Amino acid sequence: MTQYITPELRRWLQEQLQSGVKATDLVISMTQAGWQRKLALQAVAELKIDGWLGTAEAPRPAGLPEPDLADGASLIDAGDRQIQVLATVQHPRVVVLGNLLSRDECEAIVAAARPRMHRSETVAEQREGSEVNTARTSSGMFFERAENPVIERVEARIARLLRWPVENGEGVQVLNYQAGAEYQPHYDYFDARHASTASILKRGGQRVGTLVMYLNTPRRGGATTFPDIKLAVQAVQGQAVFFSYARPEPSTLTLHGGASVLEGEKWVATKWLREGRFS
Numbered sequence: 001m002t003q004y005i006t007p008e009l010r011r012w013l014q015e016q017l018q019s020g021v022k023a024t025d026l027v028i029s030m031t032q033a034g035w036q037r038k039l040a041l042q043a044v045a046e047l048k049i050d051g052w053l054g055t056a057e058a059p060r061p062a063g064l065p066e067p068d069l070a071d072g073a074s075l076i077d078a079g080d081r082q083i084q085v086l087a088t089v090q091h092p093r094v095v096v097l098g099n100l101l102s103r104d105e106c107e108a109i110v111a112a113a114r115p116r117m118h119r120s121e122t123v124a125e126q127r128e129g130s131e132v133n134t135a136r137t138s139s140g141m142f143f144e145r146a147e148n149p150v151i152e153r154v155e156a157r158i159a160r161l162l163r164w165p166v167e168n169g170e171g172v173q174v175l176n177y178q179a180g181a182e183y184q185p186h187y188d189y190f191d192a193r194h195a196s197t198a199s200i201l202k203r204g205g206q207r208v209g210t211l212v213m214y215l216n217t218p219r220r221g222g223a224t225t226f227p228d229i230k231l232a233v234q235a236v237q238g239q240a241v242f243f244s245y246a247r248p249e250p251s252t253l254t255l256h257g258g259a260s261v262l263e264g265e266k267w268v269a270t271k272w273l274r275e276g277r278f279s
């Protein structure tokens with residue numbers, strides 16, 4: 001009998017891997033259920049490459065996105081690029097990264113986003129939807145996941161770097177801050193007290209990590225700040241700051257903001273990572 005991997009089986013395998021089942025155990029279950037061992041190995045290996053882009057067995061602290069910083073690595077192989085580890089903080093979990101994006105990639109993302117920029121909004125507190133807020137004076141837009149080849153390549157790199165499935169990522173958001181614009185300190189997780197949160201959580205659960213990628217270098221100002229730990233990460237083209245949060249709570253110390261741009265302008269691309277598959 002010819003065996004082949006149906007979309008349903010693929011989805012089931014993906015869910016098993018994402019919920020922490022080891023790839024080797026999945027292969028054993030599949031062979032016990034009558035699958036040819038070679039095919040089972042191939043199916044699981046393909047999914048690991050497509051989805052995790054890392055090893056499902058690699059420990060991820062508390063099930064969060066996290067670069068592999070074992071042995072004090074200074075460079076992380078993200079498949080098509082070696083990413084520099086510039087600084088780390090344990091609590092809150094913050095990792096500053098270099099060489100994440102090439103100059104060409106930054107410029108291509110800005111060029112594709114520029115004609116689609118609108119005044120940024122924040123999640124409304126009292127009703128469903130979003131609203132303009134004086135705490136956020138940037139303009140922004142969202143790409144679809146894999147909307148163009150550059151975005152798709154960068155998303156695959158991020159998945160491998162942070163060992164988190166592409167499917168759990170929201171579409172990349174691009175923000176532009178003109179001189180004087182800022183994003184006042186906030187949390188990126190969804191607040192259970194807000195009216196829209198229940199419906200937002202249906203599309204992939206809570207956010208558990210944020211990657212802010214700098215697409216240009218403002219002349220002065222515009223750092224990403226973490227007031228709880230008095231950290232400021234300067235915006236430098238191609239670099240990024242990653243932080244994760246295990247719970248939607250201030251105790252994660254992930255309060256952060258975009259400081260006012262003092263001279264020049266600032267462009268960033270933000271990738272938010274959900275606990276489940278984002279749809």
Ligand code: PD2
Nearest residue numbers: 183223224256257258268270
């Ligand atoms: O642009 C930033 O530095 C920044 C700061 C805080 C971006 C975000 N938050 C965000 O996109 O959530």
Ligand code: ZN
Nearest residue numbers: 186187188256
């Ligand atoms: Zn934020």
